Amino acid sequence: xxxxxxxxFCPQILYIRVSWPNSMxxxxxxxxxxxxxxxxxxKELSDLTHxxxxxxxxxxxxxxxxxxxxxxxxYHLRDRSQASYTLGGSLEAILVARDHxxxxxxxxxxxxxxxxxxxxxxxxxxxxxxxxxxxxxxxxFPLLWAGQAQVRVQLIxxxxxxxxLRGIWRDQWATVDFMGYFQGPTGYEEIVTCxxxxxxxxxxxxxxxxxxxxxxxxxxxxxxxxLPCNSLVGHSSGHYWNHYLxxxxxxxxxxxxxxxxxxxxxxxxxxxxxxxxxxxxxxTVDSILxxxxxxxxxxxxxxxxxxxxxxxxxxxxxxxxxxxHTTYQTGPLMAVETARGIVLHWRAHSxxxxxxHTPVASLHSVxxxxxxxxxxxxxxVVLGLGxxxxxxxxxxxxxxxxxxxxxxxxxxxxxxxTLVVIKLANTGYKSVYGSDWFTLQVNRLLRAAFADLxxxxxxxxxxxxxxxxxxxxxxxxLIVRNEVNFLLSFIFPST
Numbered sequence: 001x002x003x004x005x006x007x008x009f010c011p012q013i014l015y016i017r018v019s020w021p022n023s024m025x026x027x028x029x030x031x032x033x034x035x036x037x038x039x040x041x042x043k044e045l046s047d048l049t050h051x052x053x054x055x056x057x058x059x060x061x062x063x064x065x066x067x068x069x070x071x072x073x074x075y076h077l078r079d080r081s082q083a084s085y086t087l088g089g090s091l092e093a094i095l096v097a098r099d100h101x102x103x104x105x106x107x108x109x110x111x112x113x114x115x116x117x118x119x120x121x122x123x124x125x126x127x128x129x130x131x132x133x134x135x136x137x138x139x140x141f142p143l144l145w146a147g148q149a150q151v152r153v154q155l156i157x158x159x160x161x162x163x164x165l166r167g168i169w170r171d172q173w174a175t176v177d178f179m180g181y182f183q184g185p186t187g188y189e190e191i192v193t194c195x196x197x198x199x200x201x202x203x204x205x206x207x208x209x210x211x212x213x214x215x216x217x218x219x220x221x222x223x224x225x226x227l228p229c230n231s232l233v234g235h236s237s238g239h240y241w242n243h244y245l246x247x248x249x250x251x252x253x254x255x256x257x258x259x260x261x262x263x264x265x266x267x268x269x270x271x272x273x274x275x276x277x278x279x280x281x282x283x284t285v286d287s288i289l290x291x292x293x294x295x296x297x298x299x300x301x302x303x304x305x306x307x308x309x310x311x312x313x314x315x316x317x318x319x320x321x322x323x324x325h326t327t328y329q330t331g332p333l334m335a336v337e338t339a340r341g342i343v344l345h346w347r348a349h350s351x352x353x354x355x356x357h358t359p360v361a362s363l364h365s366v367x368x369x370x371x372x373x374x375x376x377x378x379x380x381v382v383l384g385l386g387x388x389x390x391x392x393x394x395x396x397x398x399x400x401x402x403x404x405x406x407x408x409x410x411x412x413x414x415x416x417x418t419l420v421v422i423k424l425a426n427t428g429y430k431s432v433y434g435s436d437w438f439t440l441q442v443n444r445l446l447r448a449a450f451a452d453l454x455x456x457x458x459x460x461x462x463x464x465x466x467x468x469x470x471x472x473x474x475x476x477x478l479i480v481r482n483e484v485n486f487l488l489s490f491i492f493p494s495t
Contacts, residue, residue: 041402041449048394051448052441054166055108055133057159065100068110068158072098075153078138087146091116095129095137095153105135109159111437113427113465115152116141118268124466125266127151144266144273152468156436165437173197175241175391175433180208180221181234181357193238194221196352196396208232212350215367215403219351235363237354240391240433252277253493254486256419256456260447264459267466272482279489285316291492293340294378300366301349301384304460304474305423308382308487309333309346311480319344330358352388352396370407375415380491381408385446386425387473390438397442401449409453421487422450426460428473456490458483 059066078092085091095112097105114127123145130138141151157165168175173196180194193200196219198207203222208229210219221232252258254277265274271281282288292312299305313319313335319342321335331347348355350365366383373379383404389397408420424446425439443461450457463483464475 041398041405042452048398051444052394054162054441055131055159057107057109057163059160067099067160068097068105068155069100070155072100072102073155074098075139085143087143089143091141091143091151093139093151095139097135097137097159105159107135107159108133108137109162110137110155111157111162111440112137113154113156113436114139114141115466115468116143116149117152117468118145118147118149119468121145121147121268122270123147123149123266123268124468126263126462126466127153128262142263142266145268156430162437165432165435168432169390169438169441170393173393174200176352176354177201177238177241178351178354179234179236179238179357180232180360181236182224182227182231183233184227184231188227190224190227192222192224194219194235194351196220196392212365212367212403214371214407215365215400217365217399217403232360234357235351235353235355235360236357254279254456254489255493256421256490257454258456260457260459263466264462265466267482270467270478270482272463272466272486274486274489277489278494279486280492280494282485282488285318288312288316288488289318289337289340289342291488292337292342292344294342295380295491296343296378297345297380297382298369298373299344299346299382299384300369301382301423302387303329303348304387304426305382305384306331306333306346306348307474307480308423308484309335309344311477311484312344326362327356327358330355330362332362332364349385349388352392354388365403367403367407370404370411373411373418375411375418377417379415380419380421381411382421382423382487383408384423384425386439386442387429387434389442390429390434394441394445397445401445405449405453408450408455412454416454419490420453420455421458421490422446422455423458423483424460426464426473426475426479428464428471428475430471434473458486 073096075093075095078094097110099105108131112129114129115124116127117124125142125144128140132138177200178194180192182190193202195201198220201207201220201222206223208221208223223229258276261275264276265272273279282291299309313321319335319337324332324334326332330353333346335344336342347364350363353363411418412420424443427436427439429435429439439461460483464479469476
């Protein structure tokens with residue numbers, strides 16, 4: 001049993017209505033057939049509207065006083081007469097969203113995050129939030145430890161802010177651009193704008209087209225003034241465009257293909273306890289080395305996945321990083337432990353990638369890398385996708401997922417003993433370029449794309465939203481350690 005106190009906390013989030021003339025909204029390029037990949041997603045992914053359903057917000061988006069306010073919104077226990085709660089049961093509350101004048105909202109669509117916290121026990125678990133689409137929300141929390149607890153609810157985005165984000169994501173073809181570096185035989189360099197759509201390069205009549213021969217994905221750069229298209233040697237971030245917005249753990253060992261419960265786990269004494277399988281705590285260097293012995297781990301994704309490589313490098317002294325003379329931000333990076341036959345790789349997924357000036361030759365697509373793996377019981381593949389795709393509409397990410405899903409399916413077909421782990425995107429973004437609302441949508445697509453394949457998931461979204469820690473796109477070591485421990489639980493499960 002426990003005592004419960006409720007409080008709201010929310011950063012002030014402002015939004016400004018932004019509109020663009022129709023002539024400025026580019027249309028997607030007509031796709032060309034891929035040479036080697038016929039990747040396709042499950043049939044249900046063809047209906048993005050169904051997968052990404054979010055309640056619409058009526059009214060004038062410019063009326064700030066009519067938007068949801070964390071100061072005036074209220075809550076009450078669903079069963080107000082209940083005086084005590086039992087370990088293993090659940091707590092339910094009704095949240096009533098109100099605007100800045102205290103008026104109850106009549107529609108849903110707000111993005112809330114809820115946690116049940118036990119500060120004295122360093123415990124925490126994410127709550128489930130059901131949008132009843134009438135201005136009220138049902139909050140549900142499993143009671144997984146004994147002792148005092150308190151509910152924390154954050155308003156991440158009002159429904160009005162979500163409407164602006166949705167418009168940007170679906171209607172604008174990008175919110176960032178990139179730089180392409182072309183070099184002539186004498187070292188002369190020309191720099192142009194590149195992007196996922198030729199209309200976004202600023203030179204729609206004259207562009208260089210690049211196609212990944214493994215996945216069929218297209219990339220475009222404005223044609224340089226004098227140098228040929230095949231002289232592209234470098235890539236980097238460009239500019240952000242001018243948008244504004246203001247219990248006990250189960251006993252079964254961890255293995256791919258386990259259905260993900262909701263919530264997927266909880267923290268107790270700063271340790272993540274999975275509710276899907278018996279995760280382990282690899283608290284010593286020897287336990288980590290024993291788990292990784294004889295394995296080659298290929299990590300491919302963004303910088304939040306690079307944090308896993310860095311954690312293992314920094315935690316295990318005998319894992320020696322190799323200087324591959326590459327751009328650290330994009331890789332490839334490698335660390336080895338020769339005595340136990342351990343190899344850890346990390347490399348960034350290819351463009352779109354917000355990065356420092358990087359050799360194009362280093363930007364290998366995930367599909368290309370997966371196609372070159374024989375697989376086997378010694379091979380671990382970890383994919384971390386999402387953060388760099390929030391500046392584009394969902395169709396761009398869906399196309400990337402189609403190619404990667406086909407490559408993963410082919411890898412598991414030729415060698416089913418290969419372990420493939422999908423790291424979901426974590427919380428921490430609060431802008432039109434990267435928002436928790438975008439991330440939530442991206443994670444829905446990630447789960448749907450790999451749902452029917454025998455892969456494992458690490459739910460970084462819930463692992464970064466279950467403790468009273470500052471929101472950071474790059475979470476601190478406590479979170480990273482728990483994420484890596486859960487990964488290791490799939491490599492070396494308990495018996």
